[in-house]
Amino acid sequence: MTANSVSTDTFSKAISVQKLTQFCDDYLSASAFKDYAPNGLQVDGGRPVQRIVTGVTACEALIDAAIAVNADTIMVHHGYFWKGESDTITGMKGRRIRKLMQHGISMIGYHLPLDAHPVVGNNAKLAEALNMKVIGALYPNESHPVGNIATCVPQNADSLIAQITKALGRTPLNISAHYNHADPAANAKGNDKIIERVGICTGGAQDMIEQAAVMNCDAFISGEISERTTHIARELGIDYFACGHHATERGGIQALGDVIAEQFGLPVMFIDIDNPA
Template identity: 40%
Template sequence: MPELKHILEYANNVLSVDQYNDYGPNGLQVEGRREIKSILAGVSASQALIDEAVRINADMLLVHHGYFWRGESPVLTGIKRKRIQTLLSHEINLVAYHLPLDAHPELGNNAQLALKLDMQVEQRFDLGGAIGIGYQGQLKTAMDADQFASHLERKLGRKPVYVKGNDKKILSIAWCSGGAQSYFDEVISRGVDAYLTGEASEYNFHSAMENQVNFFSAGHHATERYGVQALAELLVKKFDLTYSFFDQENPI
């Protein structure tokens, strides 16, 4: 039976975790069983995801948003105590990959988003000191802002929040999954027609209007569903595991 340490070694290497100075630890976060035959993947290590892992007797949880974020209180109280207690008492491993799973050129959220949304990747760029988490390219079919918003809703199953900066067709686009709305102004200087991310802030509206650049917020959860699934599928093939994905509905 595959051992946890071999799966971790392989995944850490594929994702080049050592290259990232992340907001939380990448790889193993809570240790459980030594041998792994089943993985449950999800976007965030919520209690609902852990409860599902208990229900199906998964050996390992694989997530994009784990625990122990920089700046968060280190004490184990409240929902954090309950989550970790459930993991430990059922010996379920919690494995999390954050920025490396946004940036990876094939498995990452942004690469997977390009496939899902028919966007051609031309280059990756650094954002906020994180290597290659920004993506830039072209829409395979040019669309104006309203058409692209409908396209996002169709493909991601969630209505985007968007600001139409101009009436022109969008061709060049930059994107970064999750909560990357604070990088909008930095991205505008790259000369793209539109920026797509997961969340929105009030000031994004004014930047979009005054710079006449389209801004799209398609959901933090909705834009980060795909990287963890691509990674899980790779691990399943490599180590002959069983796997399922638990998609907890999240409108944000």
């Protein structure tokens, strides 16, 4: 558990969940996004907001942790009601929402708006953690880009792997742009390609690697990897770093929690539910 800028002692301040949601909607420009799930208030627990827990995903473990610290509001990057999932509130989803309602806990989620924000967004915070400077959009025509291009001090893959490992607490999987199929043993010598221009899109954006190659990036960083990603990286000559979906998306919700704590003077606690994916 990690506390944000305000302690979690007893507080008398309170705001409505509608006021909190409206602030976040405006701050993140939530209405500008066509998303895969509703952004904003997803479950209204019926209580004023006095203590907030933030986390990456609204899993049952996060709900249990929020109950344990007497939180009345949970804010996450991965909420509920995704396109394609069952409309019924049964099974796993039913258990989660039942716990929220029984304990009067509201749940607020922001997906793409929290990826794209230029200050507290997942991409922005990952670039900051890796000492990179965001210089533009991966897709230039997007007004609120969910993928970015950043520059870094010229370095090889081993150096970038070390930076990512230090920043995220886990070693990324690197697919080298220069894999030698004719002499596989030669690949053990390492990858000396210099990386300076990097595409970044956290989470499950591995298929944006082709756009990163189109935009002349030396490397692309995301969270997940698919079988096809390996072949794309090798054939297009672009290094790929799979850094973990969860690991790359911790930064945004923590940064949003800091903003809320400062704005409203409320206690905000980030709780990290371990996830190796």
